[in-house]
Amino acid sequence: MAHNQESLAQTSVTKFKDQDFNSLRDRCLSRGRLFKDETFPAMDSSIGQKLLQGKNLTSLEWKRPQVMVPPHFILEGASRFDIQQGTAGDCWFLAALGSLTQNPQCLQKILMDQSFSHQYAGIFRFRFWQCGQWVEGVGGARLPVMGNVCLFVGPRKDNQEFWPCLLEKAYAKLLGSYSHLHYGYLPDALVDLTGGVVTSVNLHSLPSELVMAVKIAAKTGSLMTCATPKGPMDGAQTMENGLVCQHAYTVTAAEQIQYKRGWEEIIRLWNPWGNTEWRGRWRDGSREWQETQDQRKNQLYEDKEDGEFCSEKKNKRLEQKEDLGRAEELRYLVCPSRNEQFQQFGERLPPEFFSPFRNAAQGLDHETKRNFTKSLHLSPGTYVVVPSARREEAEFFLRIFLKVPDSSRNLNSNFNLRALKVGAQQGVDVIPMFLLCLQQGLDIDATQLQSLLNQEFLTGPPGDTFSLDECRSIVALMDLKVNGRLDHEEFARLWMRLVHCQHVFQSIQHSGVLLSSDLQKAIENTGIFISSELLGLMMLRYSDNTGRVSFPSLVCFLIRLEAMAKTFRNLSMDGKGLYLTEMENWRKENEEVLPPYLQAQVHL
Missing domain, CATH: 1.10.238.10 (EF-hand)
Structure with missing residues (x-):
């Protein structure tokens, strides 16, 4: 990556629930048994009642992949097309994961080298970023299925790769259950998968050079996702233009493409559902793709029902009608070069300490999200950052990144x-x-x-x-x-x-x-x-x-x-x-x- 992200080998890794992968695997191999995770058992409690309502629980089973199909962990490299969302509303996590597949180096740091053959003991491990450190969690291979079909993320029939299913299960264990994956925030998933910094762009105040901004962000190694607003009714409904309300997508490309006598800006998105694509101009099989003579056509376009599609970027000044169903917010994540120095401060600052000083950053609202990022342009000086929660005590993990090295110190x-x-x-x-x-x-x-x-x-x-x-x-x-x-x-x-x-x-x-x-x-x-x-x-x-x-x-x-x-x-x-x-x-x-x-x- 262009930002020289610190190697995991040089970073301390915490064992989630004090479970050591090597010890557990070796014990299973020596006893000739497959791993059973007692901390995340194959029971309804690991799924949660929210996701089990209305389902025939008598058909719910927990099966290992090799019982269903000849499994692979990764086959010919990990791709976003290996991911297919199940019944949980975790598009926010899967869209972030889809963006991570575009950076194999970062993805490998959380997947590591694993397989269903070499020293297989029914146990896998994955790493997530939590409050300033990498946490390694282990999980068993048994997955919840109904009618021999995975209840949540499942493998595609043409490759039978199970890394997305097992990673989703490990993340559910980290959060407490599969129900905790049902609706969430994109920034949380982006940070948990990378440890980077998330920046959001509100598309209602659409920047004039959005396509150029996306291209620059991609060139610098940023991961990008976007989300659509809530529709007239709760839940994910497909709009007339093919986009899904209250849904998350992965941004995979942005280009200016030659069409007829001019240029048009298009943005390529991927839907974690693996289907349900854009129905407007530049959709799969559209007249625009047939008529364009741009040499990059084959790089950007493939007429295939895989959830990936191109959408035009319209000029907001010319689009006066209601824009319901369009992407509402673009989020991109930057993993900066890190020379991290963590400190714990126990000094209490009394109210009178703040009275002589003015507030350097006005208009900061309380956020309900777990991760909050704010960009500030400050004059050289000494500042005190005071994070707070409304009407309650809380602990915070504060990170400060400088665009310009603070060498003047x-x-x-x-x-x-x-x-x-x-x-x-x-x-x-x-x-x-x-x-x-x-x-x-x-x-x-x-x-x-x-x-x-x-x-x-x-x-x-x-x-x-x-x-x-x-x-x-x-x-x-x-x-x-x-x-x-x-x-x-x-x-x-x-x-x-x-x-x-x-x-x-x-x-x-x-x-x-x-x-x-x-x-x-x-x-x-x-x-x-x-x-x-x-x-x-x-x-x-x-x-x-x-x-x-x-x-x-x-x-x-x-x-x-x-x-x-x-x-x-x-x-x-x-x-x-x-x-x-x-x-x-x-x-x-x-x-x-x-x-x-x-x-x-x-x-x-």
Whole structure:
């Protein structure tokens, strides 16, 4: 995954109900018996009366998979099409599970390597995220069936894979019974399956770039689901357009597809029922799919009753009629890179502690959901987060994720400037490129440098080019002879810095732009450390009014910062204070502090 999620092997795992999988399996193998789970027995109590009402309990049995069919745990990889919802209303869990199948690495962490053949003892194990830690629960292989058909999630007839059935049973055990799976919240399932952070987008305030947002989220490894609102009556009713009220779907793709003389935006969804699909434009077998000549057609579309379908994304400004039955909310989950540090705080804060301070985040309502996520944009400072429950005491698990690393925490007001690290390749011959720029004489001026840099290092939008003033500034900083021009030795030193700046820029920016908030990371990559106050000034100086930092601005910033570091070091070498030196000494000192490989370039 793109977020370097922490390996489970390095994370402590708690045994649910103190049941150790290896011990229980080995005991069963040594005795020649299949496992029976006394903590989640094959009885009506494990199902719950809510799901048994109106059913003929005399036909209810608990059977092992091999009694019904030749079973497989996973056959040729796990897929969302292995899942088929049963009588429990757990689409919220199965839609989240369907999204997880699109990330095999994350799915494998909760399924692990298991089978019905190697060391099979009728026991399986799965892992779920609970309150800041992974919990491993074990379960027996016996499943509730009626008429030899699984009462809840069952295997598809064409593959007989039982991993979804056994995982559903383990999750029911974790929650208390199958009845606790009957209706739930998508965020709870997404968090329990991954340990990530859930963000919701209300589609009533539909973002204009929804398809692009979905594509970006998918590219970064996010898992996405969506839900439809409640219908005129309770329960899941199929609307005229084919969507089901009060139902959860997995978002599997979003694209702009070429159709006739224009482009149309479509979103692909998967229904955990395994059937009941969209009946509008771009449905399976529709005229739109037959007429489009888009080359991605075969990647997005297959005319098959498998619960997956494509739906058009209409412009809300043109759609004035009641939109009942459309997806109401998009949820996506991000598993960020984690360096988790957990602490328990026992200090009590009296009411008078809060009186001098203002509330930094207004309008936070009490939520009835188990997992609640709130995104905030806060100014640098110290904050107290106070979770609370309305009219009752409760315990909370609080996690704080920062979009920008909180590296400023380790900074102080003292300067700690070091020479810029240069990461250019060794042995690059820049002399031919330098000679191409020469017009007269053996050196180049700012105008010639501008032409060369815009040709070799142009990046981003057309407006992000090196200006003449920026090139004059670069020449002034790199010109040791103080003649307003660069000879081939000075140009070689500059070129190595430019290549390094390009590497820094490309390694940090992921969406085509470098934000001012990324300057700290750019500085760290160069080996220079500055105070938070100076960093704030640099953000204002080198970013535009939208917070973007262009590549030319980054070059000027890093080269100027290196010059500041050298100046500071030269003017305070004896520790007695800052003072000015003669120009000849400055030039000599400036060369002496260069790294050896740069000195070799200077003394060609």
